[in-house]
Amino acid sequence: MRLSSLFTFVAGLAVAGGSAYMAREFLESKYAHAAPSQEEVLVDVIVAGRDIALGQTIESHLLTTVAWPVKAAPSGSVTDFNELIPQAGQPPRRARRAISQGEPILISKISDFGEKVTIVQSLSHNHRAMAIKVNAVTAVGGFVTPGDHVDVLLTQGRDESLRTVTILQNTRVIGVDQDADENSDAPEVARTVTVEVLPEDGQKLALAQKAGTLSLALRTVDASNDEPLEAVKLSDVMRELSPVPDQAPSTTIKVRRGVEVTFTEIN
Structure with missing residues (x-):
C-alpha cells in the first residue's frame, strides 16, 4: 500500500513538472512573438511648436518633439536639436518656407547655418x-x-x-x-x-x-x-437677343359651347 502511494506521488510530480515546463515554453513563445516590431519602435521627431514664417530664425522655443514610428518618420526629418540650433557664435538657420504648428521640421524646409533666405527659396x-x-x-x-x-x-x-x-x-x-x-x-x-x-x-x-x-x-x-x-x-x-425665343411654343384653348367645340391658338 505504501509502495502504491509512493508511485502515485512520483507520477503526480512528473505530470506537474511536465505541465509547468510546457506552460513556461508556451509563455516564452507568446511573449517572444509579442515583442515590439521595428515598425512599433518610436523615435522623437522634432516638429514646429508654433507657426514659423518664411525667413524666421529657427529657435529652440519654437520647437518640440513628437513620438513617431521609425518606419513612418518623414524622410528628411530631424531628431537632434544640435542640427537645428546654432552653437555659440554660429549664425542661425532659417525657414525656407512657412512651417505650420505640428509639422515636422524637414532639412529641405530650412536653410543652412547663416544662409540668406528670400522668396527665391519658395x-x-x-x-x-x-x-x-x-x-x-x-x-x-x-x-x-x-x-x-x-x-x-x-x-x-x-x-x-x-x-x-x-x-x-x-x-x-x-x-x-x-x-x-x-x-x-x-x-x-x-x-x-x-x-x-x-x-x-x-x-x-x-x-x-x-x-x-x-x-x-x-x-x-x-x-x-x-x-x-x-x-x-x-x-x-453686347448681343441683343429677343426676350422671346423665335420658336416660342403656342397655347391652345379649347372652348365647348353645347355640342360645338372651337379651338383658339394664343402666341
Missing part, C-alpha cells in the same frame, strides 16, 4: 517670380493671399475692339506686396501680386502688362482640368 524647380500690378478690382478685392492659385486675364483694346483673354491658368501666388507668408489670411488691398511662372510664361506676362490691364481670377482649392479658353469680344457680351 520657388519650384525652374520657375521664376514675376510681379503683376493690381488694384482692389483686378486683385479680387484684396482676397488674394500667398499660396492661392489664380488665373490671369488680359483685357485690351478700345470701343468695339475691346476683348479679354485668359493668358495663364492655375498660377501660384507667392507674394502680395512684401508679404510672402502663406499662413496669412487677412484680406489686403495690394499694389503688386507676385506669381510663380515658367520662363516662357514670364515673357507672356511682361508683354501683357504693356498691352492692357491684367486681372486675377481666384480659383477653388480643388484641382481641375484646364482647357484653352477663347477670347471674349465686346460684341459677344
Whole structure:
C-alpha cells in the first residue's frame, strides 16, 4: 500500500513538472512573438511648436518633439536639436518656407547655418517670380493671399475692339506686396501680386502688362482640368437677343359651347 502511494506521488510530480515546463515554453513563445516590431519602435521627431514664417530664425522655443514610428518618420526629418540650433557664435538657420504648428521640421524646409533666405527659396524647380500690378478690382478685392492659385486675364483694346483673354491658368501666388507668408489670411488691398511662372510664361506676362490691364481670377482649392479658353469680344457680351425665343411654343384653348367645340391658338 505504501509502495502504491509512493508511485502515485512520483507520477503526480512528473505530470506537474511536465505541465509547468510546457506552460513556461508556451509563455516564452507568446511573449517572444509579442515583442515590439521595428515598425512599433518610436523615435522623437522634432516638429514646429508654433507657426514659423518664411525667413524666421529657427529657435529652440519654437520647437518640440513628437513620438513617431521609425518606419513612418518623414524622410528628411530631424531628431537632434544640435542640427537645428546654432552653437555659440554660429549664425542661425532659417525657414525656407512657412512651417505650420505640428509639422515636422524637414532639412529641405530650412536653410543652412547663416544662409540668406528670400522668396527665391519658395520657388519650384525652374520657375521664376514675376510681379503683376493690381488694384482692389483686378486683385479680387484684396482676397488674394500667398499660396492661392489664380488665373490671369488680359483685357485690351478700345470701343468695339475691346476683348479679354485668359493668358495663364492655375498660377501660384507667392507674394502680395512684401508679404510672402502663406499662413496669412487677412484680406489686403495690394499694389503688386507676385506669381510663380515658367520662363516662357514670364515673357507672356511682361508683354501683357504693356498691352492692357491684367486681372486675377481666384480659383477653388480643388484641382481641375484646364482647357484653352477663347477670347471674349465686346460684341459677344453686347448681343441683343429677343426676350422671346423665335420658336416660342403656342397655347391652345379649347372652348365647348353645347355640342360645338372651337379651338383658339394664343402666341
